[in-house]
Amino acid sequence: AQTVTQSQPEMSVQEAETVTLSCTYDTSESDYYLFWYKQPPSRQMILVIRQEAYKQQNATENRFSVNFQKAAKSFSLKISDSQLGDAAMYFCAYRSTLQGAQKLVFGQGTRLTINP
């Protein structure tokens, strides 16, 4: 079974600076999807960024980018120019491409605090 590990329970960063959240995963599959979701105090789960394992190019979405290292099974999230609205829990998630195995497997989460 796949597992996802986020080793940083909490992180903090000064507003306007850059922060990197870590995520590692374990799988025997060669093709899969990886995601970062954000959960603000409202508890709504918001998709931040998605990466397909067969793509070597790292995904980017505005101030958010990932460092996907397939061999190391690492998928970190970089937030540039941090804003107060980025404060939230961040969850890394894995999804298989196998038919019928489409559940998301989540890490434990990292609580990100932005200091003004």
Add this chain to the structure above:
Amino acid sequence: NAGVMQNPRHLVRRRGQEARLRCSPMKGHSHVYWYRQLPEEGLKFMVYLQKENIIDESGMPKERFSAEFPKEGPSILRIQQVVRGDSAAYFCASSRQGAAARGTQYFGPGTRLTVL
């Protein structure tokens, strides 16, 4: 285009009562997933359904919990004879069918169940 709808947003039940949680997927989505989030934890997969079919219920407790996604109407997660340990946030997510879906699940706002 309305997102994933869940109701009620908050549900209070006494031990032994039944809880019914409803989820309407995004328009055009035929896949529904239920996840549970205990306090200070990540989301845990419960069940994956397509219209009128349960595809994967590997995360569903064997007793008291059931789920359905009828041909017409919302998906229902039903918890019979609730206990205090069932208190959690229950999230529904939906996705489109086929390769074009690219694995992305979109989440509803969740239902927070409190068992007294």
